[in-house]
Amino acid sequence: MYSLTVLWHQLLGALLLPPLIYLLPIVLGALLLRRCLRWGSGLLALGVVLGYLLSIPQTAMWLASHVERYPVASAAQLQAVEAIVVLGGGKKPAPEYGRNEPGADTLARLRYGAYLARQTGKPLLVTGGAPLGGEPEGEVMARTLREDYGLTPRWVERRSNTTLENAQFSAALLRRDHIQRIALVSQGWHLARAVPFFERQGLSVLPAPTALIRYDGGGVFWWIPSGRAQQECHSLLREYLGQLFYSVRKDG
Structure with a gap:
């Protein structure tokens, strides 16, 4: 039997994490284009930009820099x-x-x-x-x-x-x-x-x-989207949400 707590965490995370975090603005923007060009195009642009930023090594390393707090143990x-x-x-x-x-x-x-x-x-x-x-x-x-x-x-x-x-x-x-x-x-x-x-x-x-988040190369290579970077951005954002969740819980 699965855990209801974990199921709730999974459902909430699905709404707040990639890919829905950028797919939802794209879908909503497309629906609004005919009624309100300004809002529709704005949401479309937001979704595309988020989709790009959350799939590149540069973002993954930036997100990691704020949660990878501990050095390698000696x-x-x-x-x-x-x-x-x-x-x-x-x-x-x-x-x-x-x-x-x-x-x-x-x-x-x-x-x-x-x-x-x-x-x-x-x-x-x-x-x-x-x-x-x-x-x-x-x-x-x-x-x-x-x-x-x-x-x-x-x-x-x-x-x-x-x-x-x-x-x-x-x-x-x-x-x-x-x-x-x-x-x-x-x-x-x-x-x-x-x-x-x-x-x-x-x-x-x-x-x-x-498994510290690091990438070879540098420069332009860190701005090219990849599946690995997208997955790591997802894991890192999930961890940010986890920290936020437990910060407001008295028992966590």
């Missing part, structure tokens, strides 16, 4: 932690494997979490439930670590449907083993919201960002 900092926590970021059906596999965000986090575990010898915790139903992300993550990286996480958290619940349920598991200092692995833009959630659970958190 070796000395990592030696001081007691565990490495990897946040789930989605799963997907994989017919070629006949099962679920990690989504792109989750896979990037798992790869870096495995790298850190091997470098430091620290135990791993993976966290992620099943907000859309089916197999929990935590189970998919644990299986991937075992089969692809030869690592078995010490803790597998399976109940959480949101980042806030990731923190709450993971902290409960860690407290049982008297773990207080953790490295928290996720995309740099996600840690801006995730780190405070874990700190509010009484944990000492070392942010361990991965």
Whole structure:
């Protein structure tokens, strides 16, 4: 059974994020053209400009610069932690494997979490439930670590449907083993919201960002639209909305 909270977040996000955020002005502008040329053409222009800006690397990097707050964790900092926590970021059906596999965000986090575990010898915790139903992300993550990286996480958290619940349920598991200092692995833009959630659970958190938004080249290449840039703009704007949502919630 899927989470109604996540469904609500998805529906609200669909209205406020690309592609609807620029498609709706285009459609409305086209409908208004005959009745009011000024408003119709203005909305059309707005939609086209937004569509372009939200599909170029330059915008993705600008948006990222305001939420990728944490530097890469150093070796000395990592030696001081007691565990490495990897946040789930989605799963997907994989017919070629006949099962679920990690989504792109989750896979990037798992790869870096495995790298850190091997470098430091620290135990791993993976966290992620099943907000859309089916197999929990935590189970998919644990299986991937075992089969692809030869690592078995010490803790597998399976109940959480949101980042806030990731923190709450993971902290409960860690407290049982008297773990207080953790490295928290996720995309740099996600840690801006995730780190405070874990700190509010009484944990000492070392942010361990991965998949930081960077592009090769420069100059004119950063102004050419691409599918990757559009996807990253979507993720970044969603994170801005997430931060806004939790900033007005007393429990977040």
